[in-house]
Amino acid sequence: MTVDEDVAGRRTRLDAEMERCGAWPAESPWLPEAFAALPRDRFAPDRLWRWDGRAYVPLDRAVDPGSWADELYSGVYSAAVTQLDGGRPSSSLSAPSVVADMLDSLQIAPGHRVWDIGTGQGWTAALASWRAGPGLVVSTEVDERLAAFARARLAAAGLDTVVAVANGTAAGPPGGAPVDRIHATYAVEAVPWSWVEAVRPGGRIVYPWGRLGHVALTVADDGRSAQGWVQGLAQFMGDRHGPAQPDTGSTAYAAVRGSAEPEARREVEHDLAALDDWDLRFALRVAVPDAVVLTARDDDGLNAWIHDGDQSWATFVARGAGEPSLLLQGGPRRIGDEVLAAWTQWEELGRPSRYNYGVTVTPHGQRAWQGDPETGPQWPIARLHQATR
Structure with a gap:
């Protein structure tokens, strides 16, 4: 069996597992087709990293293609670490189930202009491009090496997708606003108001909220607020230039x-x-x-x-x-x-589920709420402190 055949077999098993787990969103039947047309191995670097209980160890496709493929397709809920910085993960290919869930929450339709923030290896930008259409997805990545890698992989897949080197938290979309959808792939505690300003009224912003959970906001008709519900659990890399988030590691x-x-x-x-x-x-x-x-x-x-x-x-x-x-x-x-x-x-409160919480963003502040955005319990959202240690 060739390496490509081995990888293809793992793709097939992962697709079947997505089906068994109910991880394919029923309202987005385009997602299985997009995953099949643009599998994650086409956007994976030749070196991945696996945690061995003490440190991250490299898995090189040229040296051990089986272990490399096992890590890449280890499960519907498993991310694959693609980059380290100081011995800690700084980029990854997100878990297939989470990618599907967030793109479903984004509600992309053909013809939508999409801003993908945090290109990484380019996989989510590729999937969004497959759905939206040629030339309609723009992406920003703060890491020049990642941007170059993603640009090459997107081109190899035949996709007309712009990748610009920029800090998406501070800069606007390449080519300027407005866009119909924003898909952020790194976690922020507070949504930059510039994201709301970049989206047309009625458009959506889907982003990982802090260390746990992702949210889908809809921009109000007057463009002066955005509001929406928690969509599910997700853990993503944090904003490299944002306030420090507490270390979640075991030490x-x-x-x-x-x-x-x-x-x-x-x-x-x-x-x-x-x-x-x-x-x-x-x-x-x-x-x-x-x-x-x-x-x-x-x-x-x-x-x-x-x-x-x-x-x-x-x-x-x-x-x-x-x-x-x-x-x-x-x-x-x-x-x-x-x-x-x-x-x-x-x-x-009756032990409400995570799906019973939401977020409201205005130019003057942000708040989380439970049950009802106006009458339910409220919690202010602030940028986390810079750790002193």
């Missing part, structure tokens, strides 16, 4: 806490097992956006480690059946208490 908690002893401790009655509920995790993300929550089980139950990427930390310690859990915390803020307050509010 970050220890870096924040260091050798500090707890400054406060108390018993809590909350069932820590609920932290496995992603609807709760999303509610915590909305109310305490800089709180990183890590969990693991031991013989006594689920334990949690929380930090803000700066100086404050908390630990929830399970103590076995029938025993209240213990909350230990330290630093200039009581982040454990903040998490407990948000957790209690979520329970009082």
